[in-house]
Amino acid sequence: MSAALRAGLTRAGALAAVTAAVGLLPWLSGRDPALTVLRARSAEQEPTREALAAVRRDLGLDAGALGLLGDWAGALVRGDLGQSWVSGTDVLPSVLSGLGVSLSLMGASLMVALLVAAAVCAPALVRGARGTVRGGGGAMAAMLAAVPEFLLATVLLIVLGVWCGWLPTSGWQGPVNMVLPALAMGVPAGGIVGRLIDDALPAAFGERWAGLWRASGITGGRIACAALRRAMPALVPQLGLVVVGLTGGAVAVETVFAVPGLGRTALGAAKSQDLPLLQGTVLALLTLGLAAGAVAHLVRGRLLGPGLKDAALALPAPVVAEPTRLRRAMPVLLAALLTAAIGWGLLGDPYRLDTDGRLAVPSFAHPLGTDALGRDVLARLGHGAAATVGVAIAVCVVSYLFALAFGFLPNVSTGAADIANALPPVVVGILVAAVLGPGTAGASLAVALVSWPPLAAHAAALVTETRAAAYLTAQRAIGARPLWILTRHILPAVAGPVARHAVLRLPGIALALASLGFLGLGAQPPAPEWGLMLDESRLYVERAPWAALAPALALALLAGLAVSLSTAGLRTRHNTGP
Structure with a gap:
């Protein structure tokens, strides 16, 4: 079987798996959809066993997982997406x-x-x-x-x-x-x-x-x-x-x-x-x-054009200017600002309520003011770093391990990578929230599912390049075992560069987690997560804009750190090769 055919089959399989997951959402959600529909139809009706059973029969939920998927797929082919469980409309x-x-x-x-x-x-x-x-x-x-x-x-x-x-x-x-x-x-x-x-x-x-x-x-x-x-x-x-x-x-x-x-x-x-x-x-x-x-x-x-449609018309490496002293110091400066703000905030209590001091302006007691419940914004900003950056580190490690595994199986992972690239983290977060419910675990899983393809592509390129090296050909010729070559030569040549690439993507992963928190799909109140803080402050942005600007500035510093690290990583790759 050719590599192109294997990649095509894995791509079709990944697409079928995602489509099936969408079709099985009522079964995968782990909740009783009949209760949701019953409450939408009549908030006063008691959720008795007979009433819930009647709703399940109406929705076809008693047909089982395969029956549910078959009914949904058949209706989809006819152009019928069903009726809303809440409004009852098409x-x-x-x-x-x-x-x-x-x-x-x-x-x-x-x-x-x-x-x-x-x-x-x-x-x-x-x-x-x-x-x-x-x-x-x-x-x-x-x-x-x-x-x-x-x-x-x-x-x-x-x-x-x-x-x-x-x-x-x-x-x-x-x-x-x-x-x-x-x-x-x-x-x-x-x-x-x-x-x-x-x-x-x-x-x-x-x-x-x-x-x-x-x-x-x-x-x-x-x-x-x-x-x-x-x-x-x-x-x-x-x-x-x-x-x-x-x-x-x-x-x-x-x-x-x-x-x-x-x-x-x-x-x-x-x-x-x-x-x-x-x-x-x-x-x-x-x-x-x-x-x-x-x-x-x-x-x-x-x-x-037709003559080159299957060719990789690659350009030479871009000309990268030598960085100025300020640009070299920028990651350190941004990291120092974030560390100082986080360290200062860790000294306070992020959950202490003060109803008399709600939406207080910045002062010596509260350098960044207070939110709608009187909680210190700086304290919540500091403690929120664990929920925003700490979880991002865990997701980054998982993505790195996935990338190393899939880097040795490029034909198997190509299709899954294409589908993952076609699904932004927010869309995957919505699907995961429908199954597991909103929360930090679901948001982490959603970001991890779509953050591994670039790392896996990098790992696959390094594996191919290392395997083709002349010194490994000589090792095989003198009888070196494949496992010895893998553990002593190929894996060390791949693990280091991909790890540095994963570190460069850490701020971007943190921003993706913050976006899910902002949409209510990540950490839940009263957790002091940066995206959630930004979402909560939108409700009173006209009265207390400083409460919204504090997490916004923290995320902007994180974005600036991502820029500085990616620029440094781009310069390193151009100077040292892939």
């Missing part, structure tokens, strides 16, 4: 309505992303057209890319919506309601796209054809367009992942701005245990992600 119109809103928002966000990417890449294009091979705005792009959508949405809501009053902060009445959500989703996406292109352009401008064109008198504009087209085929798959990321970002952004899109509908269905509506919305989100990946593959083949 699910399909609700899904289509939310899909239309989400597609409009994603379209506007993509326009914002392209504008941001163009602004980031413009200096590199101008310099390259003039013959200077150097990137332009990589640092700025990295900063924009590291800001999570839910954090940017909250800041935009506070500054432009509440303080300035320039734009509406909720609803979906017209194009003006689209501005703030599109900015919150499009700016980070534009930072990612801009950084990818900015890193690839210097290598394209440094190739021989660019020098020959300049010597032949071809205008700088034509050279810049050709270099951009030259860099795009290798970047298109990454751009597809950016679109997939928009589906996950839409859940948080739609929640912040009360936009009736697909993400907010899915989140509401998960919290109300309306499983048919949750099945339809998650299936639509999964379809959007897979469609984005398929379109990216087709566009890449179109850019390469």
